Amino acid sequence: MARFTLPRDVYHGKGTLETLKTFEGKRAMVCVGGSSMRKFGFLDRAVSYLKEAGMEVQVFDGIEPDPSVDTVMRGAEAMLKFEPDWIVAMGGGSPIDAAKAMWIKYEYPDIEFEDMIKVFGLPKLRKKAHFCAIPSTSGTATEVTAFSVITDYKKGIKYPLADFEITPDVAIVDPDLAETMPKKLVAHTGMDAMTHAIEAYVSTAHCDYTDPLAIFAIKMIQKDLTDSYAGDMDKRASMHNAQCLAGMAFSNALLGIVHSMAHKTGAVFEDQGAHIIHGAANAMYLPKVIAYNAKNEEAAARYGDIADHMGLGGSTNAEKVELLIAHLRKMNDALNIPQCIQHYGADSYPTEQGFVSEEIFLQRLPEIAKNAIADACTGSNPRQPTQEEMEKLLKCCYYDTEVDF
Ligand SMILES: NC(=O)c1ccc[n+]([C@@H]2O[C@H](COP(=O)([O-])OP(=O)(O)OC[C@H]3O[C@@H](n4cnc5c(N)ncnc54)[C@H](O)[C@@H]3O)[C@@H](O)[C@H]2O)c1
Numbered sequence: 001m002a003r004f005t006l007p008r009d010v011y012h013g014k015g016t017l018e019t020l021k022t023f024e025g026k027r028a029m030v031c032v033g034g035s036s037m038r039k040f041g042f043l044d045r046a047v048s049y050l051k052e053a054g055m056e057v058q059v060f061d062g063i064e065p066d067p068s069v070d071t072v073m074r075g076a077e078a079m080l081k082f083e084p085d086w087i088v089a090m091g092g093g094s095p096i097d098a099a100k101a102m103w104i105k106y107e108y109p110d111i112e113f114e115d116m117i118k119v120f121g122l123p124k125l126r127k128k129a130h131f132c133a134i135p136s137t138s139g140t141a142t143e144v145t146a147f148s149v150i151t152d153y154k155k156g157i158k159y160p161l162a163d164f165e166i167t168p169d170v171a172i173v174d175p176d177l178a179e180t181m182p183k184k185l186v187a188h189t190g191m192d193a194m195t196h197a198i199e200a201y202v203s204t205a206h207c208d209y210t211d212p213l214a215i216f217a218i219k220m221i222q223k224d225l226t227d228s229y230a231g232d233m234d235k236r237a238s239m240h241n242a243q244c245l246a247g248m249a250f251s252n253a254l255l256g257i258v259h260s261m262a263h264k265t266g267a268v269f270e271d272q273g274a275h276i277i278h279g280a281a282n283a284m285y286l287p288k289v290i291a292y293n294a295k296n297e298e299a300a301a302r303y304g305d306i307a308d309h310m311g312l313g314g315s316t317n318a319e320k321v322e323l324l325i326a327h328l329r330k331m332n333d334a335l336n337i338p339q340c341i342q343h344y345g346a347d348s349y350p351t352e353q354g355f356v357s358e359e360i361f362l363q364r365l366p367e368i369a370k371n372a373i374a375d376a377c378t379g380s381n382p383r384q385p386t387q388e389e390m391e392k393l394l395k396c397c398y399y400d401t402e403v404d405f
């Protein structure tokens, strides 16, 4: 049985943050990250709208980028004390994802993290609280997805939690929140969204409901991302919608091994000073994975479709795949994102010799490849890589060499 699930309400457009005034409930816990939402005044506005709606409000702040299991447990404890009937998560993917996981633990205090990561294995939520997500970055689309990504720093592994139970009840997609993003964040989150849409379109779980969303998102991102990066706020608003459409697609069509590889390389070089930012990892790996997947005829035809919709030219699928790869690499250059791990340097900008030395990379490669194959996103990829293939693919992502297998 195929299922297509989205939040019941998606409020979108400038000023929609005010929708919080119409919420009904007794207590709202507002979950935010470090400081950006407070600094730019969005937290105060959200809190006052909820109070205007007659709710008691408590703020849980300080959720770090790439949130940890510990943070999730602390947040759930705070929720158990405050007993909110609304959880309002605001900010980038990190605080919203953390709040989703806290919600699970709040509803089921005895559940262990190991049980939370069983794919589509969560018990029914909403016995205690409903969930509203308000994104301030234009990429993860976690405001409409059935996913949350939590990092186990002891293992250096990012775990995707996946279940329609954690698809939020309400999403507020207000582009005002995205206007304060620094350029680099625009670039990374934008390429994350592009990866979501492309992986959803070629996923083995794609369907007639997800395809139009994925294709339209790809076209919007192609048209608007670099202008948004350059500071055009109309395009910034358009990107906020595009990433959300991409999210609607991938939440229901799932993803592929670009994400498997990004999840398993993100935190593993932390000790080398290289935290590989999610969107940057995707941007580097996507062209390589397209070349690998395109050895599958059906996937090549789907990439050909994408290239056609993007107006890239080419007559055979092989030509179209080449043009798509070239276009994505050009986007990376325009957004100042490196093309490979070896060149991933300070502030995630391209550099001749990045943080991760060849020696360290090769040492950790077998384990990373094993973990990437086991990632929840691998199952819906058009090709199922063997250990040897995954190692080869990751090497191409390290050295920026051609994928010919
Ligand atoms: N749940 C999903 O479906 C899904 C999908 C893709 C990625 N993810 C996960 O989401 C996380 C990444 O989320 P992200 O890319 O949104 O970044 P993020 O939430 O980690 O935020 C990155 C930084 O940007 C700042 N920031 C956020 N919004 C801002 C704004 N409007 N203005 C200025 N600064 C702002 C934050 O304070 C933070 O320092 C990763 O852990 C990734 O694995 C989740």
Ligand SMILES: [Zn+2]
Pocket: 140, 192, 193, 196, 259, 278, 282
């Ligand atoms: Zn992503």
